[in-house]
Structures are given as C-alpha cells and as structure tokens.
Amino acid sequence: MTLRPDLAAIAAHVAPGSRVLDIGCGDGALMAELESVSGCDARGMELDGALVERCVSRGLSVVQGDANLDLANYPDKAFDYAILSQTLQTATRPDLILDELLRVGRRAFVSFPNFAHWRTRAALMFGGRMPVTRALPVSWYETENIHHVTVEDFRDLARMKGATIERAWFFANEKQIGAPAANWRAEFAVFELSR
Amino acid sequence: MNAAPISQVYAIPEPLPLDSGQVLERAEIAYETYGTLAPDASNAVLVCHALTGDQYLASPHPITGKPGWWERMVGPGKPIDTDRHFVICANVIGSCMGSSGPASLAPDGEPYAMRFPVITIRDMVRGLVALLDGLGIAKLHAVVGGSMGGMQALSLAANWPERAARVLVIASTARHSAQNIAFHEVGRQAIMADPAWAEGNYYASDAKPDNGLAVARMAAHITYLSEAGLTEKFGRRLQDREAKGFGFDAEFQVESYLRYQGSGFTRRFDANSYLYITRAMDYFDIAEEHGGRLANAFAGTQARFCIVSFDTDWLYPTAESRHVVHALNAAGAKVSFVELSAPNGHDSFLLEHDQLDRVVKGFVE
Numbered sequence: 166m167t168l169r170p171d172l173a174a175i176a177a178h179v180a181p182g183s184r185v186l187d188i189g190c191g192d193g194a195l196m197a198e199l200e201s202v203s204g205c206d207a208r209g210m211e212l213d214g215a216l217v218e219r220c221v222s223r224g225l226s227v228v229q230g231d232a233n234l235d236l237a238n239y240p241d242k243a244f245d246y247a248i249l250s251q252t253l254q255t256a257t258r259p260d261l262i263l264d265e266l267l268r269v270g271r272r273a274f275v276s277f278p279n280f281a282h283w284r285t286r287a288a289l290m291f292g293g294r295m296p297v298t299r300a301l302p303v304s305w306y307e308t309e310n311i312h313h314v315t316v317e318d319f320r321d322l323a324r325m326k327g328a329t330i331e332r333a334w335f336f337a338n339e340k341q342i343g344a345p346a347a348n349w350r351a352e353f354a355v356f357e358l359s360r
Numbered sequence: 361m362n363a364a365p366i367s368q369v370y371a372i373p374e375p376l377p378l379d380s381g382q383v384l385e386r387a388e389i390a391y392e393t394y395g396t397l398a399p400d401a402s403n404a405v406l407v408c409h410a411l412t413g414d415q416y417l418a419s420p421h422p423i424t425g426k427p428g429w430w431e432r433m434v435g436p437g438k439p440i441d442t443d444r445h446f447v448i449c450a451n452v453i454g455s456c457m458g459s460s461g462p463a464s465l466a467p468d469g470e471p472y473a474m475r476f477p478v479i480t481i482r483d484m485v486r487g488l489v490a491l492l493d494g495l496g497i498a499k500l501h502a503v504v505g506g507s508m509g510g511m512q513a514l515s516l517a518a519n520w521p522e523r524a525a526r527v528l529v530i531a532s533t534a535r536h537s538a539q540n541i542a543f544h545e546v547g548r549q550a551i552m553a554d555p556a557w558a559e560g561n562y563y564a565s566d567a568k569p570d571n572g573l574a575v576a577r578m579a580a581h582i583t584y585l586s587e588a589g590l591t592e593k594f595g596r597r598l599q600d601r602e603a604k605g606f607g608f609d610a611e612f613q614v615e616s617y618l619r620y621q622g623s624g625f626t627r628r629f630d631a632n633s634y635l636y637i638t639r640a641m642d643y644f645d646i647a648e649e650h651g652g653r654l655a656n657a658f659a660g661t662q663a664r665f666c667i668v669s670f671d672t673d674w675l676y677p678t679a680e681s682r683h684v685v686h687a688l689n690a691a692g693a694k695v696s697f698v699e700l701s702a703p704n705g706h707d708s709f710l711l712e713h714d715q716l717d718r719v720v721k722g723f724v725e
Contacts, residue, residue, distance in 0.1 A: 206694070208694065208695075214699055214700065217696075217697075217698045218698055218700070218715050218718060218719055221666060221696045221718075221719045221722050221723060222718040222719060222722030224722055224725065225696070226664065226694045226695060226696050227696050227697075227698075228689070228695060228696060228697040229697050230685075230697070235682075238686040238687075238690050239689050240690060243689075243692060
C-alpha cells in the first residue's frame with residue numbers, strides 16, 4: 166500500500182523502534198507501516214468509530230477518542246513521537262492541541278494543507294468565494310477544516326509555543342518540493358517539532 | 361438448579377483464599393472446553409460469563425436445551441475460532457451450574473445456603489486461575505468477557521498480569537456505580553421478601569423463592585435493554601386482547617414478556633446464587649483494590665487491551681469504558697477502544713453485530 170506523501174515523509178523520519186502516538190490515525194495506514202517496517206510501538210486515536218473498528222480489526226491499538234479532550238490522560242513524554250496528520254485544521258483549538266502534542270511526545274510531526282498555496286489564493290482573489298481546490302476539496306459549509314492555516318501561520322504558532330522546528334517538508338502535486346517560497350508553492354506541509 | 365453437571369469438574373486441591381478473609385475448602389469449578397490445547401499450551405482463550413451466564417458457551421444448555429450463550433461468536437471459523445484456539449468457559453464460584461456455590465454441599469453434608477462465604481469478582485477469578493493451573497495453562501492467549509465477564513477479565517489483568525497476553529472487555533466497567541448497586545438491591549430485596557426464601561434455607565423444601573427470583577430477573581432485564589429497543593419490540597401493544605381489561609393481568613406485551621423472562625429464569629437459576637453474585641458485582645471496584653487509582657492496577661502491564669462499549673448501553677455506559685481506557689493510557693498499556701452503535705442496550709454484546717465480530721476476530725487472532 167502506498168502512503169500519502171505527507172505520511173510517507175513522516176514514516177521515513179520516525180526512528181525505528183520508537184513509541185508513537187498517531188492522532189487522527191484514520192484507517193491506520195501510517196501505524197501499520199511504522200509497526201511492520203520500523204518495528205515501532207504505535208498507538209492511535211481516531212474520532213470515527215467505523216475507522217477505529219477497521220484499525221482494531223487489523224490488529225492495531227487504536228482508541229476511539231477526541232484529540233480535543235482525550236490527550237489529557239496520557240502522561241508527559243509518554244511517546245517518542247506524537248503525530249497529527251491533516252487534523253490540526255479540524256481541531257477546536259489547534260494551539261492547545263499543539264501544546265498537548267509537545268507534552269505527550271518528545272517530538273511531534275504535524276501535517277496540514279497550506280491555505281496560502283497559490284491556487285487557494287487565486288481562487289479566493291479571483292473567484293471571491295471560499296476556495297474549493299485539489300487540496301481542499303470540500304465546500305465551506307461541510308468541510309471539517311474549521312481553522313485554516315498557512316505555512317507562515319504555523320511557523321508563528323510554533324515560535325509562540327516555544328517549539329523548535331527541527332525539519333520541514335513540502336508537497337505539491339503529490340511530490341516533494343523545496344522549501345523556498347513554500348508558503349506560495351506547497352499544497353501540504355509537514356513539520357517536525359521539539360520543545 | 362442442582363442439575364447433575366454434565367460439564368467437567370475441577371476440584372481445586374488447595375483451600376481457596378477469599379477477599380473476605382475466609383477460605384473456601386474443596387472448591388469445585390465446572391467448565392467446558394472447545395478446540396484443542398496446543399502442546400505448548402499457547403492457544404488458550406478463557407471466556408468469562410456474565411451474572412446469569414454459565415459455562416455453556418458454545419454447547420447446548422442442559423436444562424433449557426438452548427444453544428450456547430455465545431455460539432455465534434465461538435466455534436470453528438467463528439471470530440473466536442476453535443479450529444485455532446482452545447476455548448475454556450468455567451462456571452464462576454457462587455453460581456449454580458456445577459461450581460461451588462450456596463447450593464453446594466458444605467463439609468457437614470448440608471447445602472451451604474447463606475453459610476457460603478460472600479465472594480468478590482477477584483475471588484471468582486482466583487477460582488479461574490486455579491483452574492488454569494490445573495489445566496497447565498501458564499499464560500492465556502486471551503481472556504474475553506462481556507458485562508460481569510469483562511469485570512473478571514479486568515480483574516485477571518490487574519491481579520495476575522502475567523496470565524493473559526490479550527484482554528478483551530465488552531460492555532463492562534471497572535467499578536459498580538450507585539445506580540448499578542441500586543438495581544441489584546431491588547433484586548435482592550425481591551428474593552429476600554419472598555416467604556419461600558426462608559433465610560436461604562429452601563433447598564429441602566418444595567417451595568422455592570421463585571416469585572422473588574422472577575421479580576429480580578424482571579427488574580434486571582429492563583436494565584439490559586434500551587428504551588428504544590423496548591418501544592420497537594413492544595410499544596404499548598396489548599397481549600392477546602383487543603382492549604384494556606381494567607385489571608392486573610399481563611395486559612401489555614412488555615409485561616407478558618417480562619413475566620416470561622422471570623419465570624423461565626427460575627427454572628435454571630438458584631436464588632441464593634443470585635444474591636451472592638450480585639453482591640460480588642456490587643463490591644467490584646478495581647481502583648479501590650489498588651490504592652484508589654485505577655491506572656495503578658495496570659502499571660507495568662505487558663498485555664494488550666481492547667475495550668468495547670455500546671452507545672445504547674445505560675447499565676455500563678460508554679463513559680465507564682472510557683474511564684478504563686484513560687487509566688490504561690495513563691499506565692502506558694497497549695489499548696484499543698471502540699464504541700459500537702447498536703439498538704439493544706447492554707444486551708447488544710450477545711446479539712448479532714458484524715462490527716463486534718470483526719473487532720473480536722481482529723483482536724483475538
């Protein structure tokens with residue numbers, strides 16, 4: 166199974182044998198990869214019961230829970246990595262989730278769609294309506310993305326939270342691109358943070 | 361009740377110490393097994409039964425003739441696959457299907473009745489662990505239980521953490537709530553208010569406290585169902601009549617159903633056992649056994665856990681399962697948790713449910 170590019174970037178940079186918490190783990194694709202390829206001890210959290218059932222059925226340890234509420238029960242630094250892929254922009258309070266991520270994990274990976282990608286900017290500027298693009302395919306009234314964020318916004322938030330950006334990866338057209346002008350050019354971004 | 365047990369019976373060689381400080385001498389455990397134990401004894405799955413359940417997990421009940429209580433879950437090619445696993449189900453102590461309980465004979469040759477020591481869930485598990493010792497099973501591939509069976513699974517994991525690699529807990533809790541205790545007390549009072557109960561000494565008598573036991577079962581049965589389930593099944597429909605009779609017969613279908621459930625139950629269950637087992641459940645609070653903090657109970661556990669709740673279960677609601685999950689997370693245990701959607705309340709764990717089947721299969725495999 167081929168991983169989504171942001172998940173593949175994360176999978177490639179998680180140290181083998183680590184303890185990992187994947188928040189918003191979906192169908193468990195990343196967890197399965199981390200367990201089978203990297204020998205990690207992977208745990209997941211997912212809101213959607215049907216997805217949790219699929220994870221458990223394939224032998225993964227996934228808890229049905231809400232990242233906004235249920236992270237509080239994990240001890241400090243319980244994991245080597247806490248991963249939040251494509252979920253930050255759906256959180257009630259992304260800033261508080263980031264705090265929790267950096268509390269339960271020694272390091273954190275965060276991936277999100279970049280709202281400042283040129284297509285999004287163009288759609289808003291010339292269309293005058295909330296963008297519906299390849300990276301953000303759902304209309305404003307039914308999208309789960311309630312806190313759109315850009316690459317630069319995220320850098321600001323990380324700085325504000327006292328987090329160090331260890332590494333970052335950017336993607337457009339399903340391919341990795343360079344860091345220059347990422348806030349214009351990247352459809353998706355992945356950050357590795359520590360604090 | 362007092363059926364000649366057709367199950368195998370294991371006589372525990374040592375006196376069984378109990379939480380009350382008493383000991384149970386010459387305790388016996390009646391059990392059924394399905395499948396074949398691997399030479400290295402690595403494929404054993406212990407299924408723990410609920411309050412009024414028994415060891416007839418996947419084989420016909422000797423009194424009612426009905427199929428085993430979880431036959432849809434356990435068998436060749438089923439989610440708990442007896443082609444691969446050696447599945448054990450034992451009657452808990454305190455019960456009445458062949459294991460030592462109040463209906464058993466005390467050393468003086470008379471039934472224990474209320475002289476039987478008050479037991480706890482952990483005492484039941486002590487009996488099960490003794491059986492595993494007798495069967496030569498050092499570590500279970502999995503321990504599985506719903507409702508009170510889930511309490512036993514949690515108790516085993518907390519107190520004998522090296523005895524099970526996987527712990528599957530369905531529609532259960534780590535503690536009995538005030539509401540749980542309250543419903544049980546209604547049942548116990550119904551039994552003890554029946555003149556035929558005779559302070560528990562009815563075994564030699566023709567009259568048994570069946571009326572009290574039936575009422576206890578009726579009250580409990582309501583807690584196993586959901587309001588929506590009852591409404592769908594019975595609504596306000598009348599039973600075998602066109603109009604209200606202005607009397608006190610079972611005029612509504614739901615009344616008739618409950619009476620049927622109550623009287624059917626008295627044919628297969630001992631009233632004193634009902635008192636003892638409900639008391640054991642009411643005493644259940646794993647955190648209390650472990651310094652008041654549930655996470656302590658699971659500190660250092662290497663077992664994998666799977667907790668399942670049902671959205672319409674108001675007896676052991678999802679919040680109780682979440683409480684267990686949070687404690688397991690705090691203890692760093694490997695845990696899965698899912699709340700399944702089902703219309704039938706607490707009883708859902710015994711009924712057809714494809715998602716439950718997939719979760720059980722995926723976890724136990």
